Amino acid sequence: MNMDVESVAAELYAVRPSEFTSARDAYVAKARKAGDRELAAAIAALRKPTVAVWTAGLLARGRPEEARQLLLLGEALRTAHRTLDAGQLRKLSHDQHVVIGRLARAARSLAAESDQTVSEPVLSEVERILHAVLADPEVAERWAGGRLVRSPDPASGFTGLEPQPGAAPPRRKESAPPEPAGPAARRAPAPGTGGGAEQARRQRIEAAREELAEARAEADRLSTEEAAAQELADGAEAAVRSAVARLEEARAASAAAAAGLRTAGQAAAKARKRADAAARKAEKLAGSEA
Template sequence: LRPAEFTAARDEYVAKARKAGDRELAAAISALRKPTVAVWAAGLLARRRPKEAQSLVQLGEALRTAHRTLDAGQLRRLSHDQHVVIQELARTARALAVEAGQAVSEPVLHEVEQILHAVLADPGVAAQWMAGRLVKAPDAALGFTGLEPAPGAAPPRRAARPAAPAKEQVRPPDPDAGGRVVQVRRERARAARAEAAEAEAEAERLEAARAAAQEAADRAGTDAAAAEEEVRVAGERLETVRAAGADAAARLKEAGRAAAKARARAETAARKAGKLTGPEG
């Protein structure tokens, strides 16, 4: 059902549950809230295109794996793929909504894309979406949730320094300190490369969004110009019709005067004829 049909359908089921004497079920159904158009369109995509939906979920799993391992090359490739896939799926969701009789504006389409980004980032959201149980738009995805770096994939966190001892202690030199420093530097370098790859992917996503916005603005400008031309043509037609109407009114008025004169002449002629054909005639 389209979102506009949700409330009436829900209330009908509530009434049936109450009639059956199941107050608990009636209360549970009554608590359901109408989804936004964006959430409804995203859910329609999951129900009508399950294979494409599963592919998006698998892409999210691959991205999380790449983040865990800090694989810069894999991150760069998958990050590019995710923007292409999300834009394509969002357009598919819009087409499905239109087929169902629900228009989807550009802001709503952008919200659908944000929902699909959250599906990629959060496996919990992905599970709800795949089951058709997503009831509200999740928060904007700023990263991947529930991730822990794989062993050796990220630099170790620095432990808090213990309180200084009352008496300074001289520690013997650590023969492995140099190797650990090198390892830490390597891990930091890998983390930096992964961060750079993610930033590059984000830049690509923003550029794609800017291009889409520009395309929408161009379409709006073209539509506005066409509408202005239609208004101009309609104005000219209106003026022509008004002029024709005024001319017809003038002709009608003139015809009325001519008819009145003709009737007067006819009456005069009839009176003359009556005199000529009277009893004395």
């Protein structure tokens, strides 16, 4: 039997969570029947994914191009955090919320195609998983490879990404004021102490963080508005589908009634012919008796 734990895992994590255990047990039985106890043990150790993890994984399997774009967005966001590029952070943070909202809805649609219902709490968990994919390259690698089996720890921003040396934008040089004479000169900081430069650096970092916070707040607001608009659109689409279904039912009923009317008309015509024939026969018999 030509199978290994990686290929089996890829197949198992593609089936619905409700079918995972029975499918895994079937593979374990096959491995044992083939005499490969080590493979059987490795397959038996595979853990069933949650519905949220499975739903998020559908994107990597069913929408590979969109999954690749999400990975590229994560790389760009991590780079922007390291370089403290406030303008890029503002743009990418907005893109992050829009993309994650869209992909989460796409994942729910893919799950529906497999007859798996995704509730709102599960959808929120899917969004948290996608945030972790953006923030953590290890999570991104497992997700893209279909090996993510549990929800990663909640991503709190892009922690652990220290700014690169010299990443803060340089401060514009200004003309140095005249050097004071006398005792004041002794109180002035000696060149090269770096006290003012360090303070300026901290101020630039704080300003970048404030801009990022504002950008995230704006992105959250826009994402909420987009979700509300999408909900209205989904409701309208459902209403249209329901109306179309009712129209089809009415057309089918009308066609059935027309067919029944034709059948009844044909039966009535035959009955009239039989009645006419019987009447002629009766008249003929009456005439012969007279």
